[in-house]
Amino acid sequence: MNAPARYELFVLEDGEKPVEVTEDSKIPNAATIKIVKQDHTLGNMLRAQLLSMPQVRFAGYKVPHPLQPYFLVKVQTDGSITPQAAVEAACNKLIATVEVVAQKFKREFTYKDTAGEGAQANEDPYGGTGPAWAGRDYDYDL
Template sequence: MNALQRFELFTLNDGEKAIEVVEDTKIPNAATIVVAKQDHTLANMIRGYLLKNPKVLFAGYKAPHPLDPHFILKIQTDGTSTPLEVLQETCNALIALVGKIDAKFREQFQQKELEIGLEEPFGAPGAGRLPRGEYAEPRRANAMDYLDF
């Protein structure tokens, strides 16, 4: 099969760089950045946050082939910052955002653990269960059925 081994999708080979920056000679304040061992997930997040920055005139990416685990990011700025500085700011902002999401998730998870107890992940064993063969009537605010007039 042509597909890479799973570990080859995220581990760098000897001498392989994670990020390679090439300054663009045809377009002012532009650079092409090749990010190894990453895919659309990271590329789209970076591109989206780059476009929110008022210093950025253009940001786009492409993944050349599904079997090649890298993407190419192109950035053009207005000249107040270099493309590499803007990329650094964007990555720092994304790291802070992911940290906030992680903290919020852990907070909500801890609150849920306190509500249901630590013994069982889904509450106390047997909670809400009836003996075999017995069925509970559904609870309704009013006793009328939807066919009752």
């Protein structure tokens, strides 16, 4: 009813900026960054990556309203780098991490395809020598 159309949650409109930076005038080396058309998934990963950086003193995010497809990231650094540079470095590290996970995921599926040839249906998928349950239900020694 009040929810926007699905495509409005991830498609940028003409002239819409994906990132807006607002410097904080009250806190030194701090900024609020608005990231449009994203949600908690990216917000939480970005916050965690920022907090793992030694130059970052504070990092947090919030989604002001669930029907608005953006989140705000508040970042304060120690002054050795700007908040914008910290967010950019965190994004680059996240991209590299996601690429590694994607490669490992693809590699596991290629192993599954090659291991699946000639394998018996009742073999233990976790490397056991015999059938996974050997025809037993949960067998507990009491």
